[in-house]
Amino acid sequence: MPSWLTITDCKAVLNDFVRAELSAYRGAPIPDGQQPSELDSLERLHLASCVNEFFRLHETGAEDRLLMTKSLDEWAALIAAAISETSGLTFRTSGSTGSPTPHVHTWRQIETEAAALAERLTAKQPIQRVVSWLPLHHLYGFMLAVALPAYAKVPRIYGNQTLPEVLSGDLLVTVPPRWDYLARTGKAWPAQILGVSSTAPLSDATVASLLQQGLIGLLDIYGSTETGGVATRWRPESNYQLLSHWQRFDNQHIQRRGDSTMTPLMDQLHWLNECAFELQGRLDDTISIAGVNVSPSYIASRLRALSSVQDCEIRPTGLNAKRRLKAFVVPAGDHATAKHDIANTIALWPAPERPISITYGDVIPTNVIGKRIDW
Numbered sequence: 001m002p003s004w005l006t007i008t009d010c011k012a013v014l015n016d017f018v019r020a021e022l023s024a025y026r027g028a029p030i031p032d033g034q035q036p037s038e039l040d041s042l043e044r045l046h047l048a049s050c051v052n053e054f055f056r057l058h059e060t061g062a063e064d065r066l067l068m069t070k071s072l073d074e075w076a077a078l079i080a081a082a083i084s085e086t087s088g089l090t091f092r093t094s095g096s097t098g099s100p101t102p103h104v105h106t107w108r109q110i111e112t113e114a115a116a117l118a119e120r121l122t123a124k125q126p127i128q129r130v131v132s133w134l135p136l137h138h139l140y141g142f143m144l145a146v147a148l149p150a151y152a153k154v155p156r157i158y159g160n161q162t163l164p165e166v167l168s169g170d171l172l173v174t175v176p177p178r179w180d181y182l183a184r185t186g187k188a189w190p191a192q193i194l195g196v197s198s199t200a201p202l203s204d205a206t207v208a209s210l211l212q213q214g215l216i217g218l219l220d221i222y223g224s225t226e227t228g229g230v231a232t233r234w235r236p237e238s239n240y241q242l243l244s245h246w247q248r249f250d251n252q253h254i255q256r257r258g259d260s261t262m263t264p265l266m267d268q269l270h271w272l273n274e275c276a277f278e279l280q281g282r283l284d285d286t287i288s289i290a291g292v293n294v295s296p297s298y299i300a301s302r303l304r305a306l307s308s309v310q311d312c313e314i315r316p317t318g319l320n321a322k323r324r325l326k327a328f329v330v331p332a333g334d335h336a337t338a339k340h341d342i343a344n345t346i347a348l349w350p351a352p353e354r355p356i357s358i359t360y361g362d363v364i365p366t367n368v369i370g371k372r373i374d375w
Helices: 007-026 041-057 063-067 071-084 107-122 139-152 178-185 202-213 296-304 335-346
Strands: 087-093 102-106 129-133 156-158 168-175 194-197 216-226 228-233 240-242 246-250 253-256 262-264 267-271 278-283 287-289 292-293 310-315 324-331 355-360
Touching: 007 041, 007 071, 007 139, 041 063, 041 071, 041 087, 063 071, 087 107, 087 139, 087 253, 107 139, 107 216, 107 228, 129 139, 139 156, 139 168, 139 228, 178 194, 178 202, 202 216, 202 355, 240 246, 267 324, 292 296, 296 324, 296 335, 310 335, 310 355, 324 335, 335 355
Parallel strands: 129 156, 129 168, 168 194, 194 216, 324 355
Antiparallel strands: 087 102, 216 228, 228 240, 240 278, 246 253, 253 262, 267 278, 287 292, 310 324
């Protein structure tokens, strides 16, 4: 029962959640602070359902009251009052590798992970404040920007669209694309600033630039929506070290301490000992684009589902922070129809999933033995 989750926290998380869900529902960006009273009846019903699932209000019987209240302030107060009777939060995968799937993280799991992360970070330096520059409704954002500072009993400063002011002694939490941006801008940091990154490994060049600019350390967290944070490392050349609430079961499974359930990992690991490992690539075709896991084969299957597309191949293009997707399309009829259908379809997709270049042809390029090749 999270007595540490305040109405202010609930509203901050709710605001990011509402903006993301409504943007996905409408297929277009929405302004910050959109109020339930400003929505039509179908949008309110959809949004109330999503909020209920995320905060698990159905466990308290309070979910119907979402339809009776008219502002985010009222929703936040309702959630804060009900949260002590819920089991945890439901986070969904991005859906970039298939249909989004829900994963419940109990309050005990969230608090245990917050404690493990605080232990790892404070071994480097005491935390004065946690400054976040990322959405709070994803597992990583909630864990690092809400749960961690609450556990460590330090102030938390929330920022989403712009970077909040960073003061000496702060812990800055953001995502790889924004770390890449900060490295390229050459930002000079106040004294004793620690950073935390997750969702995808940072490039060696980005880490080197940030440390040269004055960061005293940048913690990289390995994990997923399914597992939460699993392991960390301070430098790209270092090995990942399991967080204290996890233990190795075998080469491809870990266990929470005190729990007999095995948790599978989606990456091939090379274990150096019972606590340290090296990553050796995904077990599937998933790649990371701007910190989002994307499956090229799944994206290709979505385009093949269009009646104007006979076949499609998707491949990554660019490196590190510039990595995106490209497509080769074989139209089922004329090229103009396929081009029109694809443009209308991908316009509604999140940026990491959209091919930035599309080549049209009569057949997917292959080598002399028929294996598909790059173009």
